[in-house]
Amino acid sequence: MTALGSLPLSRTAFDRDGNARTQPGFLDGIRTDARTRAVLVRGRDVAVDGENLDLRLCSQRENTEQMVYLGTTVADENGVATGTPVVAVRADDADANWAPLRQIAATLSERDAGLAASSVAVLGWHEASGFCSRCGAATIVDHAGWMRRCPSCETEHFPRTDPAVIVRVTDAEDRLLLGSNSAWEAGRYSLFAGFVEAGESLEAAVIREVHEEAGVRVTQPRYLGSQPWPFPRSLMLGYSAQLESDQDARDTVPDGDEILDVRWFTRAELADETSGVLLPGRSSIAHAIIEQWLVRE
Ligand SMILES: [Zn+2]
Incomplete structure (x- = not known):
């Protein structure tokens, strides 16, 4: 738990x-x-x-x-x-x-x-994963389905999982920062998220992703929990973070590519069912992270 x-x-x-x-x-x-x-x-x-x-x-x-x-x-x-x-x-x-x-x-x-x-x-x-990523030969299933072996170069391949961070950003006024993705319908908002890059720590990924997508720097990344998201192979790692004290909440800038709008929400605004704001579905870790924030304090 x-x-x-x-x-x-x-x-x-x-x-x-x-x-x-x-x-x-x-x-x-x-x-x-x-x-x-x-x-x-x-x-x-x-x-x-x-x-x-x-x-x-x-x-x-x-x-x-x-x-x-x-x-x-x-x-x-x-x-x-x-x-x-x-x-x-x-x-x-x-x-x-x-x-x-x-x-x-x-x-x-x-x-x-x-x-x-x-x-x-x-x-x-x-x-x-039908072919070896090292030499291109067709691979053979082993370990009751949990490994593929290359008969040509002997490389063993195991199921991949790609770590991705997903971040709850709050400011000094205890508002929550959400973004609207260009791939979503109008009015849908969620947390900022992205894959961890090669050679990067989870904490560094939290700070980088929020800066890339929302244009502001955050501090104090704190781990909240994880959930597999096999669509196709992510592991979502939930974090909270706070707006850096030298950052102005009005300085958020959507990246304009993936994120089209960035907005600060109060609890009352998010809890208002007539607001027209659509939030993440029940299966997602984003839903759980937002819900936890909504009911806290
Ligand atoms: Zn091979």
């Missing part, structure tokens, strides 16, 4: 059973195990049954499907017993009810949120 409480896609309740992945032939055994259940993934959609994942029996599926071992369940839930092996498979079942993970994350159970986040993340990595 973090300062932000329980974030939708950070919740997890299964045993990743990482040591089992390297056993020879392990995935073949799991594939044919009559107990094994499969999370079905199509792009960034998952198969659902009501508000739960539709965990289908794996032994009845084609054995040509791309498959990753996720681990075992740790409690009885929705007809699936404790200790059941679960895999992620890339599928396109016509009779499945498909839902976008980023829209349903907040309503899934702890178990299903963790299974779904890992499934979409690791299968998304496979989709983009």
Whole structure:
């Protein structure tokens, strides 16, 4: 648990059973195990049954499907017993009810949120990792789906996660700075965010990103919590920061490219549902960071 409480896609309740992945032939055994259940993934959609994942029996599926071992369940839930092996498979079942993970994350159970986040993340990595980034040869899946090995140059490739910082900036009057992105509909505002660059610390990324996007310098970056955001492979690291004392709150300048408008909001302004301001969706860490600020003090 973090300062932000329980974030939708950070919740997890299964045993990743990482040591089992390297056993020879392990995935073949799991594939044919009559107990094994499969999370079905199509792009960034998952198969659902009501508000739960539709965990289908794996032994009845084609054995040509791309498959990753996720681990075992740790409690009885929705007809699936404790200790059941679960895999992620890339599928396109016509009779499945498909839902976008980023829209349903907040309503899934702890178990299903963790299974779904890992499934979409690791299968998304496979989709983009068929060839060795060092020599270009086709790579071979190993470690029950958690590694790809190059048969030509022997390089081992593991699922990538790209860290990104997302920042709550406040000023001396305790107002919150938000930006409106050029890719969004009119009236939508959120926190400033961006990828950590090669060789950069998280704290330096916080200060750089806010300066690039909003034109002002901030200080005292403080870590709030993290959430995987597998669309396709980010890890969002939430921070708070304060406007530097020598900066004037009126000096904000949107970068004009990614960010078209930058605005300071009071709590009353953000809480006013008639303001026309649209805020981030429930699944996002941005939503949790803004909510925490709204209800504080
Ligand atoms: Zn290679």
